[in-house]
């Protein structure tokens with residue numbers, strides 16, 4: 001079989017690339033291959049399905065299979081691509097009907113990430129789950145329905161681990177978060193980390209820090225988890241979430257370059273080291289907009305952009321990825337934590353001279369209750385006076401994620417603190433103030449120069 005465009009991966013990168021191709025050139029019918037039967041599902045929504053806020057797993061489909069076909073792509077599901085042979089411009093794909101060779105003009109690698117598996121014995125036990133694919137989510141949901149577990153451990157206090165802790169609590173379980181580091185959510189500043197830990201504990205979640213899980217053992221009444229600091233915890237189930245690494249095994253035996261972390265190396269056009277092979281999303285490295293270094297950002301937002309740029313370039317519309325600033329929001333119970341850009345340490349390492357401030361402000365005029373206390377940290381570079389990072393924590397009702405997006409837009413447009421104050425942001429008392437809290441934070445920072 002020969003195809004103009006073959007895309008490996010039917011998730012954010014793969015489908016974004018295919019949709020862009022169809023927008024720009026209706027004569028191309030991309031072939032999208034996935035090794036599961038869930039094309040274009042929002043895996044970001046898995047914690048909300050487990051928590052019961054999303055009622056059916058099928059609701060997590062961004063688009064249904066028939067919508068993808070109607071959009072003009074061909075789907076080959078439950079088919080694993082086992083090898084890429086760039087010299088012959090072909091891939092080797094295997095499914096239950098056998099093995100097939102598919103030739104391409106352009107190939108897209110959107111193979112995503114895989115779970116980092118920590119050195120813990122017992123990860124293979126049926127009561128232990130990783131949360132990456134729809135299969136994982138459906139199996140875990142069935143396990144909860146069938147076995148009615150009472151107690152769960154979440155191993156890993158990063159954002160997915162904390163979203164899962166929230167979900168399991170909503171599902172009625174007692175939850176313990178086990179974290180190796182001295183804090184949960186180390187991507188935000190120490191004050192926010194403490195506020196998040198307090199919040200989790202106030203919601204009844206036990207948080208155990210500085211503790212390395214070493215062993216999960218099956219006992220008569222569930223699982224026994226043991227580790228450093230004399231950890232001995234009895235639970236009925238455990239979720240392991242300690243991070244993502246690139247799924248780049250298809251580089252083996254090819255000249256496809258990968259970095260020290262295993263991510264496909266790409267240029268700004270998202271081409272790999274082989275010109276007609278593109279890669280993006282969790283399997284590839286990501287250019288950092290501020291530092292101009294390559295990093296690893298396993299984020300759906302980044303993957304969508306990579307896919308669109310790949311689609312454009314395949315159709316001859318030159319398109320370049322400017323870089324990510326790692327903008328991200330997380331909802332935990334009634335709180336939202338958002339971040340964008342660099343923290344002070346990253347800024348210093350990148351050669352900036354960071355200066356920062358933190359403020360607490362009402363999200364809108366307090367005379368229109370309820371107003372919510374909002375914590376804002378903002379970082380600028382002393383020399384250029386440009387904003388280079390921000391973090392916000394506050395109520396789900398306080399538009400935290402859209403406020404961080406104001407900072408993200410400012411950083412992307414290299415705005416100075418003075419320009420930021422000139423931004424013409426909207427105001428009505430139930431939603432903001434004449435100076436939005438983000439502007440108040442930047443005006444406070446201006447005084448520190």
Ligand SMILES: Cc1cc2nc3c(=O)[nH]c(=O)nc-3n(C[C@H](O)[C@H](O)[C@H](O)COP(=O)(O)OP(=O)(O)OC[C@H]3O[C@@H](n4cnc5c(N)ncnc54)[C@H](O)[C@@H]3O)c2cc1C
Nearest residue numbers: 009010011012013034035044081112281282298299300301
């Ligand atoms: C629980 C969870 C919550 C998340 N929440 C957020 C969030 O709130 N915000 C955010 O921005 N990001 C979030 N993310 C990250 C986001 O989901 C990923 O960054 C994004 O899905 C990456 O997209 P991708 O297309 O690169 O790869 P993936 O979504 O990982 O998809 C990879 C695709 O490749 C296919 N595949 C892989 N290998 C092969 C092969 N050999 N042959 C055939 N097919 C193959 C798979 O079947 C799949 O279709 C979350 C991730 C998880 C796991």
